[in-house]
Amino acid sequence: MSAVSTFEAGRDVTLLDLLDRLLDKGVAISGDIVLSVAGVDLVYVGLRAVLLGIEGETR
């Protein structure tokens, strides 16, 4: 058993890493994108609220 917390990280940490990856990373496809960058930014604001809610529940 490893001393390092891995693969079993709390749901909030995992979600934070998920958000960091999906919204900011991954390959970008230019051109005929239906969801604009501005739209993704708005999505991000909404998701952060969800994230804070989840953290609040676990406290």
Added chain:
Amino acid sequence: MMWVYGLTDAASLPDVDGVDGRPLELVRAGDVGAVVSRHDARPTEATTETLWAHERAVEAVAETAAVVPARFGTALAGDDAVASMVRRNREHVVALLELVRARVELSLRIGGERRADAEALHRALAGRAVRSTSPVLRDGTWTVAFLVERAAVPSFVDALAAVAPRPLPTLTGPWPPYSFVADEELAS
């Protein structure tokens, strides 16, 4: 509208639902293809469920094939637009597939006041990764991403355990290699 999960050289897809419960489809153009789902209208609610649905789809395909994950929120107009995008970017996609094949991303987080620890861990572990990102301060924590051979994940974790300062940093993964294709752009 076609929601794009990523690009792959998979010949077939696992039986996994995507965003809003829509089935995954593979739009191939030659030896590479895009993993997509078909929607009457663009998904309007981006919830944790939507995010995990995107993530689950990418992970499921990655179990048996190489996948270049697409940024969340990427969508194209229809089959023709997807096929055209795949065709136009074939060489680039093939190179990216070779970069990510059999590799996963691990995410290391350590407190925002521990810059020296973050840098020391990066130095100590970078040699075990194919690629890594320099520590970035984000949301109050230093984060470092490592691109690691899937088979080398256990030894990477052991190496981290051997050098990790207290309080322990957090490691999550394995993730699809989002961070290592983030600077790449495909023309549609």
